[in-house]
Amino acid sequence: MSEVKISWWEPTDRERQWLRRYTSSDQHKCAATGGYCNAMFELGEADVLYTKDGYIAGDRDNRKPADGDHRWPKACNACGRPFGDDDPHQLFGKQIYICEATGERSTLDKVPVGGCWDAWWISERRREGPTGSGYMVGPDHRSLVVKLPGNHDWHIDSRASNCTKPDEREHSCWVRHGRPEDGTLHVDKNGNTCAAGAGSIAVPGFHGFLHHGVLRDC
Ligand SMILES: [Zn+2]
Ligand SMILES: [Zn+2]
Known part of the structure; x- marks a missing residue:
């Protein structure tokens, strides 16, 4: 990189969503990463949920599919250990941003x-x-x-x-x-x-x- 123009990104009311399974590391250490076991299935885009105050809602439990849904990952991406019934089922989301100048859309971890x-x-x-x-x-x-x-x-x-x-x-x-x-x-x-x-x-x-x-x- 020598020089790059600053581009301006604004939040949209849409997010990318994943079905995430994981274990917390105080119960179990992943044999491959040493952290927690983790796996995500990408669902696609959906509307962002907001609270009454305008913040993105943390409670997503009423929007996620049932625990038995076949799309939930069965095993850790890194070590292959199967998840247990007690491991969390999380509807994981990242807000989508847009660069109005180019029309490009991205989550913040991937903006250029x-x-x-x-x-x-x-x-x-x-x-x-x-x-x-x-x-x-x-x-x-x-x-x-x-x-x-x-x-x-x-x-x-x-x-x-x-x-x-x-x-x-x-x-x-x-x-x-x-x-x-x-x-x-x-x-x-x-x-x-x-x-x-x-x-x-x-x-x-x-x-x-x-x-x-x-x-x-x-
Ligand atoms: Zn200072
Ligand atoms: Zn693992």
């Missing part, structure tokens, strides 16, 4: 490098509250995330690991300007900030800047 979205599940709760890295909320009361190479998610409004003012919540370790929607998103150290870095972002395999709507490695 340079994709940007608002982590509304953080910022909705902060709409009236203070802003700054200590709250994970930026000056426009959003929590913006940018997809980096290696499928790393950069929470621009979060605290940098090398923040020099860890007890001060209202500054921004990365100061952002402009908007991702119109190609002007820009991140630097020009504002109420700390001494960490120069406004760049470093993750394993990538170190770069987001200037004038373009993510560029350095």
Whole structure:
């Protein structure tokens, strides 16, 4: 990657769904992964369920098929151990996002490098509250995330690991300007900030800047 334009992704009211079986690792360790045994069957797309407050509902039990449904996975994907009747049956969902500029749709784990979205599940709760890295909320009361190479998610409004003012919540370790929607998103150290870095972002395999709507490695 040398440079990539920021693209803006908005949530839809649709999600991708899977039928998931798993065991919790305190009962059992997967012989292949050392974690929990896990398997998923992809169901396809469906409407996202919302609670009265507008949050995505966690309780999906009344929408999942009966435990005896033949589509539930029978055994762990990694080690082949059969699931028992007591292992959980979970209707697993991931919200679908859309890039209006291209019409492309994706879940957030698969958006391309340079994709940007608002982590509304953080910022909705902060709409009236203070802003700054200590709250994970930026000056426009959003929590913006940018997809980096290696499928790393950069929470621009979060605290940098090398923040020099860890007890001060209202500054921004990365100061952002402009908007991702119109190609002007820009991140630097020009504002109420700390001494960490120069406004760049470093993750394993990538170190770069987001200037004038373009993510560029350095
Ligand atoms: Zn297993
Ligand atoms: Zn800081």
